[in-house]
Amino acid sequence: MVLLIYDRGTIVIKGLMHIPFATLDPRTNSLRAQALNYSDIIHYLCESGIEYTDQVLDLIPSPHLTTTDVSLRDYQQKALNRWVKVGMRGCIVLPTGAGKTILGIKSIERINSSALVVVPTLDLMHQWTEVLSKHITNTSIGNLGGGSEDIEPITVATYDSAYIRASTLGNRFSFVIFDEVHHLAAPGYRSIAEQLAAPYRLGLTATIEREDKLHLDFPRLVGGGVVFEILPTELAKSKHLASYEIKRIQVALTTQEQNEYQKNFGIYQLSLKKLGIRMNYHGSFRRLIMMSTKNRVAREALLARNKAMDIALNSKSKLEILRKILAENRGVKTIIFTQHNSLVYAIADEFLIPAITYRTDKSERKDVLLGFREGRYLAIVTSKVLDEGVDVPDAKLGIIVSGTGSGREFIQRLGRLLRPKLVNADGSDQKAELIEIISSNTRETGTSERRKKALTKINQRKKGQEDDEAEYVEYERGTTSRETDKDVGAESDDKDLMLS
Known part of the structure; x- marks a missing residue:
């Protein structure tokens, strides 16, 4: 009789001399495989007609999990159905603001067993916990991260804490959700997926591709690639998200x-x-x-x-253009994005705008975001901390004063503007607007082009069309001659590592 046992992030297989996914461990004279191969091992044994005793899972006892006050939109239901149809494994790609958390909650209800939700930040851990507690009321929600170590039938953990505890918790959950799943492919974090025996897996993100191509490992880590994807333009047509326009303003450096x-x-x-x-x-x-x-x-x-x-990123000319844009859009809720914190504080001081950076403490950040939501503040300026993992109130205008060439960063910043908007007096939809301020005759023009290409590439991958449906308008300010560097635009996004 074959015996399967979970052991510190691996599965020990006793009673067999060979099985796919496993290698011989000379210390125990038995086969050993990564825990993520658990489902494949079971499938192989069943298909081969081999009898076995399964002692792998030691699930946290869970009540019958049902949600309250949760209804899915048509595209969310379609995404859930597609994921279920392919065996409840794989990734779903939805734009920011399209309801990934609610979809995740309904997937937990569908599995109806112990579940681990892995998130990149403490802010997201608290947000998931709050929403889960609201909609699944018959069980406690545990937290693993930020000093908390409460393991419950539904537990929300940061990637860092899950990385530390994966080997000891790897057989306690039958379902794992990787929120912002693009983080999972990183060399360290991928061991979380490898040490979990959870047979059911779901990856959620708005931007699944990585510049290092490690997203190609998701079929192994999550049990499947992208099973469902929908574009911001598609959701804008159905009024679930705002339509948008992207503009570029080029400014000349001072002499x-x-x-x-x-x-x-x-x-x-x-x-x-x-x-x-x-x-x-x-x-x-x-x-x-x-x-x-x-x-x-x-x-x-x-x-x-x-x-x-x-x-190039911090030119004084940019502040003058920013002043003009803010004056032309007085009364419009605006988020200003920069690459460096030094520019965040310079803009905050110059225009008396609340700033949010990694140095902003939790209470101040909460007050600023609440004030922005309530209309006490009509503009905020930030660097990278609002790109991902923070519930940001609606804004109609986004201004990128500086940034990297990362397509993910660009799409996440665009996503901050795409919540459903009000209609104009004539009944037409209000359109969100994202403005890039670029220093002309510098490598920043190539950086902007890479951002644009990333957005176009997503549309081509999903719909097979050549051009992004967003209207991309270029405004020229100052000198407009081409750069002399023939390699402009050739650098991939890892070139931006040294800009911080």
Whole structure:
């Protein structure tokens, strides 16, 4: 008789000499496999007609789980049905504001057994806990993270805490939800999925692709790839999300800034030539970073490049354009995004706008977001902390003063504006607007192009069409000549690692 036992993130198989997914452990003279292969092992044994005793799962006792006051929209129900049809494993991609949390709650009801929800931030842990407690009232909701270690039939954990406890909790849940699942593919976090025996798995995100292509591992980690995806443009047509327009405003650097930019960017280009590095393939910049730890020229290249980009991202000309945009949109709820915290504070001081950064304590952040929701504050400025994992009140206008070339960051910032909006007096829908302020004749134009291409790529992947349905309008301010660097736009998003 074959015996299956869970052991610290793995499954020990006794009584067999060979089985797919497993290797021989000489210490115990038995086969051992990663816990994520549990379902595949059971399927293999059943298909092969091999009798076995299963002692893997030791589930936390759970009452019959039912939700209250929860109804799914048509696309949410379609997504849930698709996931169930393929065996309750795989990823669902929904835009920000499309109701991923509610969909997750209904999936827990569908499984009706102990469930672990893994999230990237403490803010998201608290948000999931609040919504779960509201809609599933016949069981306690546990937390694992931020000093809490309450394990309940439904437990919400941060990726960091789940990473630490996965080997001991890996057989206690039959269902796991990976919220913002793109984080799961990271070299450390993927071990969470590998050590969990949970046969049912769901990945939720608005942006599943990663620049390092590690999202290609999701079929193994989550048990399936993308089983359902819907675009913001599709939800805008059905009035579930606001329609949107993306604009680009190019501004010229001041004379002093332009001179400093060209000086530092010239040093960067010359250093690359000395090193024999061309930024024309994925990973080139990472190679430069690695070289900089031991090579003086490589380090000088990085420092010069970062100084040049800092000038482009934080140009004084941008503040003047920002002033004009805010004046033209007085009374409109606005979120201003930047790359660096220093610019956040500069904008906050210049325009007397509340700021939210990683330094903002929990009570102040809560007050600012509540004030924004209630209309006490009509604008807030932030760096990256509101890109993901924070419930941000509705805004109609977003202004990107600076950012990376990351498609994920761009789409998440756009998603902050796409909650359903009110209608105009003539009955037409109010349109959300995202404005990029770009320093012309700098590498920032290439950064903006990568953001645009990322949005277009999603539309092409989903609908097979060449152009994004959003209207992309370009406004020129100042000089408009092309950059002289032939490699512009060739750097992949990992080039932005050194900008922070």
